[in-house]
Amino acid sequence: MKRCKLQPSVWERKAAQRPEWRRLIHDRVTDFETERRRHTAKSTGSAAETAAKSKRLKYSALEATYDFVPVAVETAGPWGREARELFRELGKRLREKGSDPRSESWLVQQAYTREREAERLRERIVSHGFRVLFAYVAASEWFLATGNTFRDMEFTEYRGRSTIGKIVREVCQAIWKSLLGKGIPSITKNLLEQIADEFFKNTNFPNCIGALDADEGLPLTNNIMRPYPGKHLTIQQRVFNYRLSRARRYVECTFGILANKWRIFHRPLNVQYNFATDIIKACGVIHNFVISRDGIKPSEELLIHDGFSDLHHSTNYISSTNPVNIRNEFCKYFSSDVGALTWQLSKI
Known part of the structure; x- marks a missing residue:
């Protein structure tokens, strides 16, 4: 029987490895896909035929130079048509070579036995x-x-x-x-508008898409509002500070719910910075996934209570004209007939 070349030159490796004729291409499908399950339900061996067609299409460039035969064997047992024909031809040649009529059945049996052993492994x-x-x-x-x-x-x-x-x-x-x-959904204009609407319903703070903790440590910008500093403030400014603090409370509640479920945040992380980033990202994304599936369950062990603490102010801040004007507009709105809350004066 003439020795065949088992591997095309496109897969040739370094010369220091085994001789080329001893190498064999092994590209197998490890599981039934949904489509192949449907084929199997129609007729026995259909999944193997589908896999064989897929392999022939994948290696179609080889057919111009090599005799390519896809050997597809289903986990349940059936072989593909081309695989059966190949082993029949090999068995026929063995039978002609050794004059043993059982050569074909022996070859198929050995191949099937090795495949079963490999599958069990x-x-x-x-x-x-x-x-x-x-x-x-x-x-x-x-x-x-x-x-x-x-x-x-x-x-x-x-x-x-x-x-x-x-x-x-x-x-x-x-x-x-x-x-x-x-x-974490992709940020879009519609999503931001939806967040702003929901935030306004809950906090009575318009045109806001979120809250940041430690707002007194942040600068006043066009997109970030911070309280008026100092102690000698007007009533309108004190109302603004209260309304801003009331909106900011939601991020504290959010972190309280997060830390109540993932208690790694009850203590210092004591890991390197990049590791801490991985922990925070994983907890955040899995927390959002669980909430989207199961919703928020009330708990009596939240880290913060629902009351309002005293407002603290800082005298050091840097601002520009435009952010100051934006804050002043909010200040006027919260004390107007349209934006005022009935209880806000009792909270300042």
Whole structure:
């Protein structure tokens, strides 16, 4: 039987590796796709035929130079038509070479046996991999949800602190990549208008799309409002400060709900800056995903209460003319008949 060239030159590797004729291309499909399941439901072996057509299309450039035969075998057992014809031809040649009428059946049986053994090995590897992956995810979620340190988990996970830290960081990065599209929507004009409408309904603060904590540490800009500084303020300015503080409370409530669910934020993170960023991003995106699916459940353990604390003011700030005018317009609006609240004077 003439020796065949098993691998085209387009896949040739370094000369130091095995001789070319001993290498074999192995490009397999590991699972049934949905479309192939539908084909299998129609007739036996249809999934293998679909996979064979896909492989022939993928390697169509080889047919001009090589005799390419896709060998497709379903997990359930059936072989593709071209695979059956190939092994019949090989069995025929073996039979002619050795005069053994059982050569064809023996060849097919050996190939099928090796495929079953390989499939069972793959199943064991995949099963073990899923168990390890589940353990990694569970350990990471336990770290984020309980706030335990790596030293605490060292005794429960039977792994070193550095190993646990590496696992948690890899899982956090995977969570961010997997849930980014579901947990954080793309910013559009319609989304921002919807956020502004909802924010106004809840806070009575117009044209606002969000709140930042520690607003006295931020500069006054066209897009960021901060309180009037000083103690000797007019009633209108004190009303503005109250309304701004009332709107800002929502970010504190948001962080309280977040920290109540992910108690890693009850303590200093005690990790490097990039690692801390991965933790914050993962908790934020998975928190949004859970809320979008299950909604917000009331809890008595929120970190902040619903009351209003005393307003604190800073005397140091830098502003420009335009931001000052914007703040003054808000100040006038909150004391006007249109924008005033009935109880606001009792809160200043």
